[in-house]
Amino acid sequence: MDELETQLQRLHKTSFQWALHCTGGRRQDAEDALQQAYEALLDGSATFEGRSSFKSFLFGVIRNKTRSLRRRKRLGRLVGLDRIDEPALNPRGTADLERMERQAAVRQAIATLSPRQRDVLELVFYHELTVEEAAEVMGVRLGTARTHYKRAKNTLRKQLMDGEIQWQKTTIGS
């Protein structure tokens, strides 16, 4: 296995999570996008030139593949980055119920964000990229990414404070 494949394997799980995010949670589309990204890397149509971290480069390729896939399938309205899937809730007790209520509230707050604001939060909060790397993945300037990041945080904070979630650390425990 060469170095490229080793790096891809190392990032496989997180790459798939990013593909899922980009496809609005559609597993099949996420798999297709990831598959096409791997093919592009193997046949040389996408080449890592070391201008950024490999992770942000790979995420950028996946994002582009997701977009072209969406264009090709004309699924803009169906797949849409605007759509937030609601996962099934299966509470097993009071604690679970509280946690799920909190999750639902957070999801509701996230749903009010613009697609780019969601992208930047997903990349920075979940995938732990820097804002600069997130800008590379999203194909926007650093200043733009910073603005999206800041507005996303402010909106999310406001939504959560206005809602049921108390803005205290004690609410975090799960």
Next chain:
Amino acid sequence: MAKDDDRLLKELYNQGRPHEEEDPPEFSSMMEQARTSSRQKNADQRPLWFAAAAAVLLAVTMALIVMTPAGDKPDHRAEIAESVEPSPAATAVALENGEEWEELLEFADQIWEEEFPTDFLL
């Protein structure tokens, strides 16, 4: 304080992010499929390269045919080379024999016209 806020926000986001973590498809099977597709793509492109190479070869051949003067004209190139570029010794002998420069130039013009006829230049 702002960092604490960010950390709190991050934890809340990660708890409530829209898409639950899902197990990805098996890496090895995805890579195998990617390799197969990549090979197939290269194979599909090969006939195009062959066609392009054949077209270039054909074009060059046609150009050579068109540019070659018609008829079985004898090849004077070696003769011309000797005549147009006489050795210094031959030139000296010619001058000593009293040949005129005009005659030499006329001879050169004659050879030039023979080798490069007007219709060819046009």
